[in-house]
Amino acid sequence: MGKLKVALYWASSCGGCDMATLAIGEKILDVAAAADIVFWPAAMDFKYLDVERMADQSIDFCLFNGAIRNTEDEHVAKMLRAKSKIMIAYGSCAYEGCIPGLANLFSMDSVLDRVYIDTPSTDNQERTYPRAKVQVPEGQLELPRLHGTVRALHQIIDVDYFVPGCPPEAKTTWLALEALLTGALPEKGSVISHSGKALCEECPLPKEGKKVKKFYRPHQIVPDPKKCLLDQGLLCYGVATRGGCGAMCPQAAMPCTGCYGPVEGVVDQGIHFLSALGSLIDSTDAEEIARIADEIVDPAGTFYRYSLPVSLLRRAKTA
Amino acid sequence: MNKFEPKIVLFLCNWCSYAGADLAGTSRLQYAPNVRIVRLMCSGRVEPYFIIEALQTGADGVLVLGCHPGECHYLEGNYRTAGRMALLKKMLRQFGIEEERVRLDWVSASEGIRFASIVNQMTEAIRDLGPFQREEVLYFPFGDGDAGAPPQRVAALPVEGATRAPIIEVTYG
Amino acid sequence: MNRIVINPITRLEGHGKIAIFLDQEGEVANVYLQIPELRGFEKFCEGRPAEDMPQIMQRICGVCPEAHHLASTKALDNLFKVEPTSTARKIRELLYSAFFVTDHATHFYILAGPDFIMGPESPPAERNILGVIGKLGVELGKKVIQTRQQIHWIIQTIGGRGIHPVFGLPGGVSKAVSDEDRAKIEEIATQAVDFARLSLKVFDDLVLKNKEYLDMVLSDTYTHRTYYMGLVDEKNRVNFYDGKVRIVDPQGKEFAKYAPGEYLEHLSERVEPWTYLKFPYLKKVGWNGFTDGEKSGIYRATPLSRLNVADGMATPLAHEEYEKMYATLGGKPVHHTLATHWARLIEMLYAAERMLELSRDPEITGPNIRNIPTEVPAEGVGIVEAPRGTLTHHYVTDEKGLMKECNLIVGTTNNYAAISMTVKKVAQGIIRKGTEITEGLLNRIELAWRAYDPCMGCATHTLPGQLPIEIAVYDADGTLIDVAKRS
Numbered sequence: 001m002g003k004l005k006v007a008l009y010w011a012s013s014c015g016g017c018d019m020a021t022l023a024i025g026e027k028i029l030d031v032a033a034a035a036d037i038v039f040w041p042a043a044m045d046f047k048y049l050d051v052e053r054m055a056d057q058s059i060d061f062c063l064f065n066g067a068i069r070n071t072e073d074e075h076v077a078k079m080l081r082a083k084s085k086i087m088i089a090y091g092s093c094a095y096e097g098c099i100p101g102l103a104n105l106f107s108m109d110s111v112l113d114r115v116y117i118d119t120p121s122t123d124n125q126e127r128t129y130p131r132a133k134v135q136v137p138e139g140q141l142e143l144p145r146l147h148g149t150v151r152a153l154h155q156i157i158d159v160d161y162f163v164p165g166c167p168p169e170a171k172t173t174w175l176a177l178e179a180l181l182t183g184a185l186p187e188k189g190s191v192i193s194h195s196g197k198a199l200c201e202e203c204p205l206p207k208e209g210k211k212v213k214k215f216y217r218p219h220q221i222v223p224d225p226k227k228c229l230l231d232q233g234l235l236c237y238g239v240a241t242r243g244g245c246g247a248m249c250p251q252a253a254m255p256c257t258g259c260y261g262p263v264e265g266v267v268d269q270g271i272h273f274l275s276a277l278g279s280l281i282d283s284t285d286a287e288e289i290a291r292i293a294d295e296i297v298d299p300a301g302t303f304y305r306y307s308l309p310v311s312l313l314r315r316a317k318t319a
Numbered sequence: 320m321n322k323f324e325p326k327i328v329l330f331l332c333n334w335c336s337y338a339g340a341d342l343a344g345t346s347r348l349q350y351a352p353n354v355r356i357v358r359l360m361c362s363g364r365v366e367p368y369f370i371i372e373a374l375q376t377g378a379d380g381v382l383v384l385g386c387h388p389g390e391c392h393y394l395e396g397n398y399r400t401a402g403r404m405a406l407l408k409k410m411l412r413q414f415g416i417e418e419e420r421v422r423l424d425w426v427s428a429s430e431g432i433r434f435a436s437i438v439n440q441m442t443e444a445i446r447d448l449g450p451f452q453r454e455e456v457l458y459f460p461f462g463d464g465d466a467g468a469p470p471q472r473v474a475a476l477p478v479e480g481a482t483r484a485p486i487i488e489v490t491y492g
Numbered sequence: 493m494n495r496i497v498i499n500p501i502t503r504l505e506g507h508g509k510i511a512i513f514l515d516q517e518g519e520v521a522n523v524y525l526q527i528p529e530l531r532g533f534e535k536f537c538e539g540r541p542a543e544d545m546p547q548i549m550q551r552i553c554g555v556c557p558e559a560h561h562l563a564s565t566k567a568l569d570n571l572f573k574v575e576p577t578s579t580a581r582k583i584r585e586l587l588y589s590a591f592f593v594t595d596h597a598t599h600f601y602i603l604a605g606p607d608f609i610m611g612p613e614s615p616p617a618e619r620n621i622l623g624v625i626g627k628l629g630v631e632l633g634k635k636v637i638q639t640r641q642q643i644h645w646i647i648q649t650i651g652g653r654g655i656h657p658v659f660g661l662p663g664g665v666s667k668a669v670s671d672e673d674r675a676k677i678e679e680i681a682t683q684a685v686d687f688a689r690l691s692l693k694v695f696d697d698l699v700l701k702n703k704e705y706l707d708m709v710l711s712d713t714y715t716h717r718t719y720y721m722g723l724v725d726e727k728n729r730v731n732f733y734d735g736k737v738r739i740v741d742p743q744g745k746e747f748a749k750y751a752p753g754e755y756l757e758h759l760s761e762r763v764e765p766w767t768y769l770k771f772p773y774l775k776k777v778g779w780n781g782f783t784d785g786e787k788s789g790i791y792r793a794t795p796l797s798r799l800n801v802a803d804g805m806a807t808p809l810a811h812e813e814y815e816k817m818y819a820t821l822g823g824k825p826v827h828h829t830l831a832t833h834w835a836r837l838i839e840m841l842y843a844a845e846r847m848l849e850l851s852r853d854p855e856i857t858g859p860n861i862r863n864i865p866t867e868v869p870a871e872g873v874g875i876v877e878a879p880r881g882t883l884t885h886h887y888v889t890d891e892k893g894l895m896k897e898c899n900l901i902v903g904t905t906n907n908y909a910a911i912s913m914t915v916k917k918v919a920q921g922i923i924r925k926g927t928e929i930t931e932g933l934l935n936r937i938e939l940a941w942r943a944y945d946p947c948m949g950c951a952t953h954t955l956p957g958q959l960p961i962e963i964a965v966y967d968a969d970g971t972l973i974d975v976a977k978r979s
Contacts, residue, residue: 016656022640042502045619045935070528070529072507100551106538119534138521140418147532166551222864254652257547275403277406281399284395286398286401290405298541298544300410312373313414316413316414
């Protein structure tokens with residue numbers, strides 16, 4: 001039996017997931033012993049044409065990170081799906097859209113205008129925008145077209161497994177890799193993590209389950225680092241976020257921001273965090289309740305920082 | 320000319336507002352037939368998730384009626400609703416959704432007239448706003464050549480229960 | 493004209509493709525480096541709380557998130573008009589110095605290093621970290637992996653997470669350094685200094701003492717005479733975390749020096765329709781096309797640039813190496829693009845020494861790590877040196893601190909015009925009439941780009957593989973008439 005054939009690809013991503021793959025340290029040698037990497041533009045010199053030439057289903061598994069933002073992302077995702085037996089949405093961008101998904105709060109027009117016209121350092125009197133096809137003196141150049149809406153991987157192809165996190169912590173990555181290398185895989189469609197429950201279960205900070213009289217933004221207070229941050233009024237997302245990461249952020253005295261995605265069984269992570277916070281407000285006066293709720297200055301961005309494209313609403317209503 | 324008839328999902332709590340609705344009925348009060356009623360034990364049972372799911376699957380507006388503050392059968396359920404609704408409305412604004420599409424109000428078991436009045440108000444308000452725009456835009460601003468390609472509109476597909484959103488197919492122009 | 497497309501370019505962070513147009517003679521008419529991605533950070537930050545920016549902005553890059561995190565945190569200091577505490581400032585710089593060591597090491601050994609260590613036209617199967625380990629020995633290879641892991645631990649301990657830290661706040665940091673951790677950091681820093689010195693020795697043995705490489709480094713093909721940019725402290729020494737931005741002209745004379753708030757007086761960005769990335773250039777010189785020289789506003793912000801603009805290094809061992817480099821290459825400024833690799837290793841040494849200094853600073857374990865902002869926020873700019881270049885974050889908010897506008901000029905972006913020039917000049921130099929286009933030849937072109945350190949690090953290995961190229965033939969009207977794919 002030959003070695004497994006493995007591919008890694010990044011669509012609209014930051015590269016953090018490729019780094020996260022390496023964070024498993026010396027275990028990478030175990031991976032190298034069991035598998036050959038046949039495509040990984042980040043680190044290896046194989047090109048798209050190499051993938052086109054591969055037989056269908058010849059790749060044993062593909063770790064795909066990055067959101068689907070343009071036609072190239074989509075094209076390569078579909079191509080890799082055809083060539084791979086198992087497709088894994090690795091990391092928050094592929095799983096739920098992640099930070100690039102925040103662009104769904106705006107129209108594509110407004111993004112382009114900001115980047116290419118209105119930014120103060122941009123000098124573009126001619127109002128030039130990038131184009132899908134451009135004639136230059138020597139011939140023609142092409143660029144992928146941008147989509148108006150950012151999507152997660154499973155919204156364009158069938159995905160076998162999901163690995164959560166922005167990026168996944170080393171132990172989560174290894175949990176997935178070990179399963180893939182040994183073939184001891186969970187049910188198709190599973191999200192692979194050490195926990196399906198909320199982060200609070202593994203967070204070591206003691207909780208009192210208090211109601212909140214005031215919500216704080218992280219720069220407004222110095223919290224007691226040995227107590228539950230949500231109890232202290234910080235918007236800690238741990239109540240509505242899948243565990244398995246080790247609760248790194250709360251232990252650095254910063255509230256969880258939700259990067260491991262929703263708890264098992266939940267579709268829309270943000271709306272559940274909204275519900276939890278709404279019910280934590282310590283008041284019996286409707287006006288005071290509204291005032292305290294108003295201290296949460298950016299509900300959309302706070303609740304959907306990582307999961308906007310896969311939420312129920314998916315994007316803001318724009319032209 | 321066809322008048323737009325909004326579809327409004329109406330969440331009522333068993334103890335107060337549902338009884339108030341019943342009273343409106345037995346009193347033969349006229350109120351707009353546009354509401355589809357869902358009875359829960361408490362307004363505190365209304366998850367914001369239900370509200371958005373209602374909008375995305377066919378409702379043009381959602382109305383939640385609970386007991387007056389201080390009168391909740393479960394003591395604090397309606398305070399939770401108040402907190403959630405305040406946050407939800409603020410968030411909907413950020414999504415470009417008119418916050419008038421979602422309303423929370425209080426109706427007691429004896430307030431049949433108030434019930435009918437609120438339902439009628441809500442129906443007219445949503446009629447003015449028009450249908451809830453469910454379509455998404457997948458848009459290619461730069462077609463071949465100089466003119467941009469026109470936006471491609473794609474209908475959003477309904478979400479079924481706890482499953483993930485299904486694959487969204489797009490045809491390019 | 494015939495068009496050769498390298499798609500995608502590889503062993504770097506981010507997406508890119510290179511289109512090489514050949515005229516009828518088979519000479520290179522022009523080369524276009526296109527960046528096919530755009531995410532829109534400068535727009536979707538609007539409406540977000542400013543204090544969320546360090547964590548949101550660092551998702552611009554998962555290889556150098558620390559750079560964005562700190563540029564952003566400094567922009568917040570400026571925005572909220574609050575100074576970080578002395579301890580917080582040192583903690584930030586300690587994390588940042590540690591990060592520089594690992595990032596530069598990753599690039600040298602794993603990314604670009606194989607081109608030099610194995611040879612630019614060596615078989616792709618060997619032209620990677622495994623080949624490097626084979627050539628230099630397992631012990632050195634393990635040192636590289638170990639160093640990365642150890643520093644990864646430091647970043648996680650100080651910053652909260654190893655990738656995408658969370659500790660930055662206006663006025664300070666969220667977590668203090670314990671005595672126990674400090675001791676371990678000091679130990680790792682000591683080893684890092686040794687590792688950096690060892691790396692410089694490897695470079696000396698394998699590159700400087702190799703005539704073919706030295707010729708390549710000094711050749712005109714890989715040389716551009718541009719302006720240079722970098723942060724310097726009050727003594728005009730290289731500093732990654734803080735200082736003023738200094739620009740020198742191609743002669744090495746100071747051309748400008750500015751504080752973060754003044755960056756708009758000096759930088760402009762140009763848009764071309766064939767790429768999603770913009771081209772920054774010096775406003776006061778102006779855009780004069782993709783050319784070198786004093787009349788062209790194109791500048792470079794790389795490790796070599798930083799050493800070019802500075803009067804020296806702030807730590808003794810690194811300064812010694814700095815003097816040695818300039819003595820060897822004939823004085824300042826050095827215009828040879830490939831010398832960037834040397835400068836990068838000198839910076840690695842400086843970063844390690846600085847990490848050691850800070851780990852020994854008595855204030856580093858102090859409890860006072862936060863100043864709470866009290867002023868009403870309005871506008872702020874934060875600048876740090878990212879490993880790949882000067883990084884500028886500019887925020888405008890409302891009185892509640894919600895983002896209204898943001899502008900970013902990112903490390904590698906500074907160099908986009910220069911990289912384009914480099915790739916074209918190298919292609920013109922090595923593809924002539926009748927030249928056979930091979931995988932190795934195309935890699936020599938990619939080698940030029942890698943000197944600028946694409947934003948990505950990793951350890952990997954590869955299969956025997958051949959570089960496929962697509963040759964598309966267009967007639968005079970730009971109509972596609974033939975496509976030949978071969979490997």
